[in-house]
Amino acid sequence: MDIHKPKPWHSLREFLKEYLIIVIGVLTALGAEQVAVALRDRHAAAEARGAVYTEIRLNLSYMQSRMVTQACVERRLDEIGALLVKAGEGPLAPKPSWVGQPSSWLIAAQRWQAATGSGRVSLFDDVEQGRLAGVYSPLSRFADAQETEQAAWAQLRGLETWTGPLGPAGRIHFLSALQQARYELWNTRVAMEIAFRRARALGITKETPKATEAGYELPHAVCLPIDTPRDRAVSQLAVGSPPWGQPR
Numbered sequence: 525m526d527i528h529k530p531k532p533w534h535s536l537r538e539f540l541k542e543y544l545i546i547v548i549g550v551l552t553a554l555g556a557e558q559v560a561v562a563l564r565d566r567h568a569a570a571e572a573r574g575a576v577y578t579e580i581r582l583n584l585s586y587m588q589s590r591m592v593t594q595a596c597v598e599r600r601l602d603e604i605g606a607l608l609v610k611a612g613e614g615p616l617a618p619k620p621s622w623v624g625q626p627s628s629w630l631i632a633a634q635r636w637q638a639a640t641g642s643g644r645v646s647l648f649d650d651v652e653q654g655r656l657a658g659v660y661s662p663l664s665r666f667a668d669a670q671e672t673e674q675a676a677w678a679q680l681r682g683l684e685t686w687t688g689p690l691g692p693a694g695r696i697h698f699l700s701a702l703q704q705a706r707y708e709l710w711n712t713r714v715a716m717e718i719a720f721r722r723a724r725a726l727g728i729t730k731e732t733p734k735a736t737e738a739g740y741e742l743p744h745a746v747c748l749p750i751d752t753p754r755d756r757a758v759s760q761l762a763v764g765s766p767p768w769g770q771p772r
Contacts, residue, residue, distance in 0.1 A: 569647035586629035624745035666715035673708035
């Protein structure tokens with residue numbers, strides 16, 4: 525290997541020439557690296573954005589499916605309330621043969637959590653970060669409200685098998701469950717409206733309800749008449765529905 529000693533500069537011009545070559549080379553290398561990093565960040569941001577926006581659209585479609593049944597839920601709660609008022613502490617007349625329950629939807633947040641955990645959300649600007657967090661907040665509220673709501677409706681389904689007079693304890697128990705169900709109905713409505721409004725700010729509009737695609741989860745349990753015999757209701761709901769059946 526030949527080792528050449530650096531040539532001495534004979535003039536300022538030669539020095540500046542060598543200096544400029546070195547500076548331009550370093551700047552070119554740094555610029556190329558910055559371009560490569562920017563391209564990687566842009567790709568990562570686009571990938572994370574696509575995943576998160578798809579997740580939000582899916583959640584909105586679930587909320588739309590719930591919105592379709594809101595009138596049925598309100599009507600059923602009014603029917604149960606009227607029965608309890610009429611019965612007082614006495615027997616239910618007539619006793620409901622089918623109470624049912626609102627549809628329950630699994631709200632996803634895994635893609636948002638993955639994007640925040642990996643730091644990819646930091647690649648979005650501050651406005652977009654805030655708006656995305658603002659959408660996932662009511663989504664979480666909706667998911668929590670559904671859980672509490674289903675617990676209240678599990679208590680209300682006890683009316684199907686209740687025998688004899690309600691008595692003071694029974695009346696208070698069912699009235700308490702009814703009020704909880706009514707509150708969570710309101711809670712889900714508020715969460716949905718906030719989520720829809722905030723999603724629109726991101727350019728995300730309401731999606732087609734999943735419940736209307738290929739008969740998915742139709743008919744809804746809560747929309748069947750309150751005097752439907754249980755075996756008939758279960759048979760009707762088995763068509764096109766998941767295989768796990770209906771809760772008691």
